[in-house]
Amino acid sequence: MTALLEARGLYKSFGDRTVLRGVSLELAAGEVVAVIGASGSGKSTLLRCLNLLEPIDDGQILLGGEDISDPRVGANRVRARFGAVFQSFNLFPHLSVLDNVTLASRVVHRMPRAEAEAKAMGLLDRVGLTGLARSHPDRLSGGQQQRAAIVRAIATDPEILLLDEITSALDPELVGEVLELVAQLAAEGSTILMATHEMAFARDVAHRVLFLDDGVVLEQGTPTEVFGAPREPRTREFLARFT
Ligand code: ADP
């Protein structure tokens, strides 16, 4: 099995604080991997390094076998192969939902507007946001905004979806509608790497779980292994907070 995405020995520091300390991981096409770990353990930094939003200090990142951590690689071209959704709603506030969703298709992928909008409307319909397509993001609930952000991320048919605690800023009653959409995408065979504190969701949807502890992948395995029989005391300690 060749990995679609592979990280080898990633190191990342901010000043004298080393945040990633030799992180390696593999993500196969169609695989859903959950990254769990305490706040500050490096989850967001890891995701941001993988799609070249942060430069790494050492290590290698391979996407479809290509070394995308090579400084000669064009970061924008690489980033266009990922779809990313973050914790806080990052739709562009001055653009309608529809324009948010079509922006990358039109500007980065040079898709004609009519085609991009037809595709976007199909996706928005699917997540129940047709009626809000012409609205600005501030008219949407948090759950609607995150569903729109997911639609924006998948509108360009990315090879990999990076989801960074996309439900953490939501009111509890809005979490379900967002996770439901992620579960659908997972069931359709999307390749997903997600940092999450939703342990029940990770258990149900992820194929593999990776526990990040202070910048190190301390433990990884199937949800049954990691949640059911964690080997490392620190994993047990972390998981105990969620039960
Ligand atoms: P997590 O997502 O697991 O909560 P982060 O990757 O956000 O962890 O942060 C890991 C550590 O890196 C934290 O100590 C955080 O303060 C630090 N950090 C993250 N981004 C930056 C940055 N841009 N500059 C300085 N420190 C940062």
Ligand code: MG
């Ligand atoms: Mg984070």
